[in-house]
Amino acid sequence: MLSIDPSKKNSFQRFISDGDLVIVYERHDNMKAVKVKKGSELQNRFGVFKHSDWIGKPFGSKVLSSKGGFVYILAPTPELWTLVLSHRTQILYIADISFVISYLEIVPGCVVLESGTGSGSLTTSLARAVAPSGHVHTFDFHEQRAGLARDDFERNGLSNLVTVAVRDIQGEGFPDEFQGIIDSVFLDLPQPWLAIPSAARMLKQDGVICSFSPCIEQVQRSCEALRSNFTDVRTFEVLLRTYEIQEGRIQSSDGDESYRRITHTRRKRQCISSEDNGENTDKATSIPTVMARPCQEARGHTGYLTFARLNCQ
């Protein structure tokens, strides 16, 4: 997924090979991860796609099915991975992920601790942020989930950057071997205040910690626990509002200029210049326009993000 090997840089120019993990894009809300295997086929409502047809084509190509339908084959990125990975737990999405990485000040070379691993959504982005010389040590107390996450990272080519361990961080804290060498810590735990003292020992001075909690009571207890060793404690909520667009034509109605109607084209992806949309539009007096409005479905809450910096001694 990431080009950590300088000889393989510009990986998007690589061509699809046997064994690659690719993202098959059917529609903007319908994507899946597929491992390319010569001889295998992908079947969906657009037809049957032979993997062998993909091999040798560049990523980003349109590929056809037996009956002329098509999909796009994309190179995996942490963002696409977040949208297609299998949810073993509730995951973090791009709004929280991107904010966490900026606010934790993670750059190449950093060493980062994370608990819990969950489904590995954030972990994948953390790996990208620390590559090529840093490392992510992630811990989960659920052995099976830790194993599945490890498999995912292996499949995505991230094993050099991510180490998964089974450990109960709330009960035992982080391993002593990390004391004083950690740049950033991320906690997504039911009782993060139990892990905060240990995190304080792991961090370099002025290192940053982040705790993600869905409930405000958890946040309050975490902030209390942070006060002893940390400063600059800040809590945020981050959300994304998405917009949809529609094209239409503004037309006057039968010569009466006193009001203008907007007619919507039936299908969003229709090109303005082609095709009559079947309605009674007089092209000479109507003006094409594109309008945007927020999507009706919106995410109302994911969790509160609390950040703090380790005090300098």
Add this chain to the structure above:
Amino acid sequence: MAGELVGGHQTSSVNPRITWEGCSVLLDINDGDRLVFARLSPAATLKIGDKKCSLRPLIGCPFGSLFRVETGPNGPYLERCVHSSSSGANDMGVQEGGDRQLESESKDNRALIDNNSAQNLSSEDIDAMRRDGATGDEIVEALIANSSTYENKTVFSQEKYKRRKQKKYAPKVLLRRPFTRSICEAYFKKYPNRIGFLRIDTLSLLLSFANISAYSDVLLVDMVGGLLTGAVAERLGGTGYVCNTYFGGTSHSLDIARIFNFSSEFDSRIVQASYSHLCSAESLDEEGSKMHEIDHPAGIQSIIGRESSTKCVPSTGSTQIQEAQSLRNDNSSLDEELGNTKENLSSGQEGLHENNATITYKAVNPGKQASPDAIKMWKEKGFNSLIVAAPELEVDSIVQKLIPLLSYSAPFAIYHQFLQPLATCMHKLQSSKMAIGLQISEPWLREYQVLPSRTHPQMQMSGFGGYILSGTRICNNSENCNGNQ
């Protein structure tokens, strides 16, 4: 900037945690009341209130260190102090506890009359205390002891009072690292229009949507002062390239990128190339010098201010390269303010950049012209990502021109202050089928105050951080996807 070897992981110079002479820092005065960028040159000073202190004590200290302004025999100076874990230093002073909470609930402010007569110490008394060598904290304690209404206040009011007095008589200075996060927040708070109202969560999203990572070749249109360039270069960690492109003859100012404390390795990764260079079909080797002169003929004047020296302009090159010497090598001779950057240095105390702390923008030159070899490689292989932050420009035509310069399957993110241009742009991209996965997002950010019995969202909130159009370039022609164009 030596790297330390700790626990087997080389903490490289990309992440230095101790200040050094000549580095740029962000000074947080009184818990965010005032933010100032400064360079720790030996003669640098900081003005707080009516006191002017040398910044020399800050050199060699870890980022995150706290300093107090104290008055000594030679005048005011900055003294390093330890963070106290409770009270004044941060907002969390009030202890939770059954007793004190009951106490606070029984008090309120109905009997407090505001007639300016509560304080018994006069300003002459305070000056006398200062001359006797009283510390700031001692002055604050004295003020509290001499306030007739203090005892009648609620616990929370007392904390607020104490904090106010501390800010005035015992101001604190927190030494912070200039990082994407702190630089963006400081500018967004103080001069948001200079960064096109790009809020930190929006900027973070741009970096994620565009999949910025090590070894990427990133195409940028940065018209937000260089903040975006710095943020991308930070994520590249000295690998890959950031190519800033521009239309027309003059490149955009990248001043903010100079605050980032980049090593020369990082700086060498930041290059510029005009759009015509990136597109031109002929080889640039012979055309190279001529084209550069055409692009920057009279612009040489402004270039001196902006450090875009280029190897291809030999005669004037030597002057530029001389001026472009690393600040670390030659501090004293480069301590002049530049005409062009004067607008970034505001006078007096309200400025984001401290006049007295000799801000110069002559770091090792980020922004040199991209080499012909690099341009050739990008033409063949395409860029890995595109980010456009051009709040003033017509986004539609820029995007149509730049997306073909990307590899297939490369993601892009377009930032704009206004929704409508992005809607039009998205529509055109859908129609031309140049990209898929198109989405217009508006980030929303709210901060919370979390205190015992006083937890609520903060009263002030940013209403607006811009819009982002994101997507992925594809090859729509199923027959002929080899080769970029």
